[in-house]
Structure formats: structure tokens, C-alpha cells
Amino acid sequence: MDQLLSFFVAGTALLLAFLLFANINHANGTVNRWFGAFILCIFLIQFNDLLEKTEFLQTRKLLNDFLGITDFIVAPVFYFSILYFIQPDRQWRVKDNLHFAFALIILLLLSLSLLIEVPPPTAADKKNAAVITAVFNFVFCFQVTAYCIAAYRKITAYQKHLFLYTSNTRAINLKWLQKVVICVLIITGLWLFDIVFKAAKTNAFFDHFASLIYLGAIFFITYFSLQQKEFYQPDKQEKEEIKVLITEASNPEVKQKKLISDTDLEVLKSLLLQVMEDKKPFLDPELSLFRLASQLDISSHILSYIINKGFDENFYQFINRYRIEEAKKLIQNPDMNHLSLLGIAFEVGFNSKTVFNTTFKKTTHQTPSEFKKTAAKTV
Numbered sequence: 506m507d508q509l510l511s512f513f514v515a516g517t518a519l520l521l522a523f524l525l526f527a528n529i530n531h532a533n534g535t536v537n538r539w540f541g542a543f544i545l546c547i548f549l550i551q552f553n554d555l556l557e558k559t560e561f562l563q564t565r566k567l568l569n570d571f572l573g574i575t576d577f578i579v580a581p582v583f584y585f586s587i588l589y590f591i592q593p594d595r596q597w598r599v600k601d602n603l604h605f606a607f608a609l610i611i612l613l614l615l616s617l618s619l620l621i622e623v624p625p626p627t628a629a630d631k632k633n634a635a636v637i638t639a640v641f642n643f644v645f646c647f648q649v650t651a652y653c654i655a656a657y658r659k660i661t662a663y664q665k666h667l668f669l670y671t672s673n674t675r676a677i678n679l680k681w682l683q684k685v686v687i688c689v690l691i692i693t694g695l696w697l698f699d700i701v702f703k704a705a706k707t708n709a710f711f712d713h714f715a716s717l718i719y720l721g722a723i724f725f726i727t728y729f730s731l732q733q734k735e736f737y738q739p740d741k742q743e744k745e746e747i748k749v750l751i752t753e754a755s756n757p758e759v760k761q762k763k764l765i766s767d768t769d770l771e772v773l774k775s776l777l778l779q780v781m782e783d784k785k786p787f788l789d790p791e792l793s794l795f796r797l798a799s800q801l802d803i804s805s806h807i808l809s810y811i812i813n814k815g816f817d818e819n820f821y822q823f824i825n826r827y828r829i830e831e832a833k834k835l836i837q838n839p840d841m842n843h844l845s846l847l848g849i850a851f852e853v854g855f856n857s858k859t860v861f862n863t864t865f866k867k868t869t870h871q872t873p874s875e876f877k878k879t880a881a882k883t884v
Contacts, residue, residue, distance in 0.1 A: 510716035511555050514723060518548035521727045536593055539586035540730060546579035547723070570615055576645045577608040580652040583689065587656040590679055591663045639700065646697045650690065657686045668821035669750045669809065670794040672787070675857045681729040688722040743795050746805045750794075753809075764810045774815040776801060777808075787827040790856045794820045828853045829868045832861070836873065837880045846873045 525541030528534055553572035581604035589595055626634070660683050667674045695715045698704055704711040739747060753762075765773070780800060786792055797820075798805040812823045831853040835841045844852060850861035850873075865873050 508555065508558055510713060510720065511551060511558065514716060514719045515548055515551040515555060517720065517723045517727070518544055518551060521723065521730070522548055524727075525730060533590075533593060536586065536589045539582065539589050543579065543583045543586050544723075544726070546575050546582055549575040550579065551719070567619075571612075574608050574611050574615070576641075577611060577648065578605060580645075580649045581605055583649075584652040584656050587659055587682060587686075590682060591659060642696075642700045646693055646700065649693045649696075653686050653690050653693070657683060660686070666747075666751050666754065668819045669754055670747055670805070670820055672792045672821055672824040672854070673790055673856060674821070675860065681732075685726055685729070688725060692719060692722055739795075743805075746795070749806055750809055764807060770811060770815060773801070773803065773807070773811050777811060777815075781827055785827075785831070787824045787831070788852075788854045790851075790854045792824060792854065797824075824854075825864050826868065828855060829865055832865065832873070833869070833876065836877050846877065849873075 522541050522545040525537045525544060528537045549572055553569055553575070556569055556572070584604070585601070660679050663679060664674075664683075667677065671677070695718060699711070699715065705715065780786065780797075784800065786797055786800060789796070794805045794808060798808040801808060809820060812818055812820055816823055818826070832849050832855075835844065835849045835852060836846075841849065847858050847861075850858060855861040855864075862872060865871070865876070869876055871879065
């Protein structure tokens, strides 16, 4: 039973890796190759485990050793797949190779061992080998945990910065990747528990349970990775402006810097309010800080400053506040009764029911349905 579940996990991982490398949707090529490499590492780890469990292949210890190098590759590969999700056009740097230095050292040592005639192991050798194996397993778990924490922090920072320049985070939202990181941490926790207590060898139930968790994690990753859409790529100028916005948001001293006089701030604030009322740019679901700045004929940097200082909001909050106000008007308008609440959400610029409901509740302290019922009673 345990081998059957392991075969399922390995087979599913191999299939997903193939689909990611094949990139049928022709979207995010570099990202898919890195993520595919991560899933392939999962397959190789599971395959190596199968070789150790299967009696017919137990004599192939050398193959087990070489496949074991994957343990020290999977964490940095996963980390770089996250980096490329966040920055699809990221260039490889020389120092990035250092992440794979430990795995390369292990590979060189194993290769040298092929050239050296080793006598049959003694009882003491076997005992020492068991200690070394345990140490390597702990190093592996520590490495995976450290990389997962670093990856989670990168995604969190990325998610936070989205609100500075876009009103539609759905297309470039990476919350699902945070869940993938948590899945990997859970798997690492199971591995660590197994290392400490030898649970898989002494308890068949734990072995089956762990395999089911691995299988569920692979299905979860498969579902979301195949749902990917082509990432929006800002142009060169927008990228530079995004860097400035992120730097300001991350540095309180820079954030407090005065870009324009108070008089100019009030003038531009009035101009922004007029454009929002007359042209209603917020109805555009793909509205960005850069698009709105071009309508005002000012830089996105200045526009961000006006919104932050003049309204004490970020761009995302500012635009969605207008969308909610427009939605409230449509809900209260009898001529719009033919539209469902989802239809109204799309009408005012939202492209996600979840985001609409969450934002509406946060702004009005009512759900759209509750607001509609209240509005109907007052008519």
C-alpha cells in the first residue's frame, strides 16, 4: 500500500513537471521551467524513496546516493521559481550559483568516491554512516525551511507593493504561491518528524498518511500552476517608477519627503477629483497608476504622492473606494434591477466577486446583499 501511494505521488509529480516544461499555454516560459524543475526534484526525491523501499532495487546504493543530491537542489530551485514568478524578466547573476555550491560539493565527493577502491564497511562504518545520514537529513530540512521562509517573505512584500500601482491584483496575484510555500513547509515538517522518530519505518499508518499529504500537495500545486495566466509586464519606464514607489513605501524617511508644495498639492488634488467625477476612469478594470497619471498629464510618482498625502490612501484603496460608491448608486437605482450583484461588480470595474464582496464589506460594513436589502426597505 505504501509503495502504491508513493507511485501515485511520483507519477503525478512527473506528469506535472512534463506539463510545466511543455508549457501548452505558452505563458511565462522562464517561470514554468523553474517551477517545472522544482516539481521534477519532488519526483526524483520520491523516486529515490521508492528505490530504497523496493527490495528488488535495494542493491543500487550508488544510484540512491546520486539521486540524493536532489535533496540539496530542491530548496534553491523552489526559491528561484518564486523569484521568477515575482520578476519574470530577472537576469541570472553570478552569485546565484552559490545557492547550488553545497550540492556541487556533494556531487564532486561522490564522483571522487568512484575512483577510490573502498573496502567492505565495518560495523563502526555503518554506525558512522547512519550518523552522517541523519546530519544530512537535518541539514536538508533546515535548508528547505530557510528557503521557504525567504520565499514567503518575498511573496508577501510583492503582494503588499501591488496596491501601490494597480487596481486589479487578480491577474498578478500570487497568494496561491504563499499556500504552496505552506504546503512545502508542512511536507518538510513531516520529513523532520520522520527523521527524528523513524515514524515511516515503525508505523505504517504514518507512512500512508504522509504519502496522502504529499499526493494532496501535488494535486494542489498542479491545480493552481495550470491556472496561470500570462503575467502583465510593465515597460521599462514603469519598472523604474515601480522601484521608486517601492523604495519610498519601504523607507519612512524617503516617504515623508515633500515632492510638491502644499498649494500645488491642493490644486492637483482638485484636478484628480474632477477627473474621477467627470471621466470615471475607475470603471476601467485594468486601471493602473500609470494610466491615471497619463490622463492627468503628471508623473505616476507625483500622482502616488497626491493620493498618499491628499487622501491618506494607496492607489488600490483610492480607486476601489470610488468603485464601491458607484456600486452603491447602481444598487439603489431601480433602472439597474436587471443587473445581478456580480453584474454590478463588473460594471463598476471589479473583475472578481470575492474582491468586490470583501472591499464592499470593509467599506460599508455590510455585504452587497445586505446593502441591497436595506436599500429596498428605504424605497
